[in-house]
Amino acid sequence: MTPVKESGTNNEDISATYEIKEKLGEGSFSEVHLAQHRLSKRLVAIKCVHKRALRGREAMLENEIAVLRKIDHENIVSLEDTFETPTKLYLVMTLATGGELLERIVERGSYTEMDASRVIRQVLGAVSYLHQLGIVHRDLKPENLLYETPLEDSKIVISDFGLSKMEQQGVFSTTCGTPAYAAPEVLEQKIYDKKVDLWAMGVISYILLCGYPPFYDENDTQLYRQIINSQYEFDSPYWDDISESAKDFISHLLQRNPEKRADCDQALQHPWISGGAALEKNIHGSVSEQIQKNFAKNQWKRAFNVTVVVRHLTKKTLAAEAENEAEENSS
Secondary structure, eight states: OOHHHHTTOBOSOGGGTEEEEEEEEEOSSEEEEEEEETTTOOEEEEEEEEHHHHTTOHHHHHHHHHHHHHOOOTTBOOEEEEEEOSSEEEEEEEOOOSOBHHHHHHHOSOOBHHHHHHHHHHHHHHHHHHHHTTEEOOOOOGGGEEESSSSTTOOEEEOOOTTOEEGGGOOBOOOOSOGGGOOHHHHTTOOBOTHHHHHHHHHHHHHHHHSSOSSOOSSHHHHHHHHHTTOOOOOTTTTTTSOHHHHHHHHHHSOSSTTTSOOHHHHHHSHHHHSSOSOOOBOHHHHHHHHHHHSSSGGGTOOOOHHHHHHHHHTOOHHHHHHHHHHHHHO
16 A cells, blocks of 8 residues: 555546546656546646656655645645556646746736735745745746736746655755756755755746846856856846845845845845835836746756756766665655
């Protein structure tokens, strides 16, 4: 009996409860489909995990399910049910129909610092909730921030907890996530904590105000060095109309030393988030142009594990690589 079954997984045929429709996306060992509850007609998202492809990484899925079962927050997607067959696991999730964060910004007619501040405040509130539960997301990025509905006043929800981990499981040392959002301590293969989520929030905040990332290079080695040294600029003309308060907020999050980096409470109390310091000037033209220019590139759609970058850059021995792989599979 698997840990998943012990936690309340249905063994009945999922097709008796849900009509599974078109595929919404896919990963290395799973697919996400649109589905409709046969009785209520309510739409949901179903993550279908192929057990054969998952072999050796069962603990990762078990962890994701355990994390999702603990969560109940308006700005986080919910796990509604799980089903299991001999070959597949199905995670029934709340469907977010409003699209990805950056896509919605591009589609808007007007967009201001205040709009960005409202988004960040919602996400920080959810991250604060996770951290209070002892959960670290470890893969915060714009693609994982979705609007719940297409309505203009829709709230933001955090998705994809495949790399999340609970503090009670021990120290964090596995290099994981998406390279451009990874904190320096992750890339340096140091023991780290929940402050890595705050670094990612700094990167996201930067992007929301100019449309391009603070750290970027075609060469992974150069990207790595930029992040390790926290080398970024508020470039002219893109930042000329952005408030000093917004820049100060980002600077408190993109602190190389995690001990000096703001935590969720401090970030939520910053004037740019809580004090009305965010400007109301329309910056949509510049920001949307840069989003379309920078995030259409395939290299920014890459979702490969940071481990690949770290191994390449540090030129680990084969023995050390094998040890690192074993750590990943056990986390």
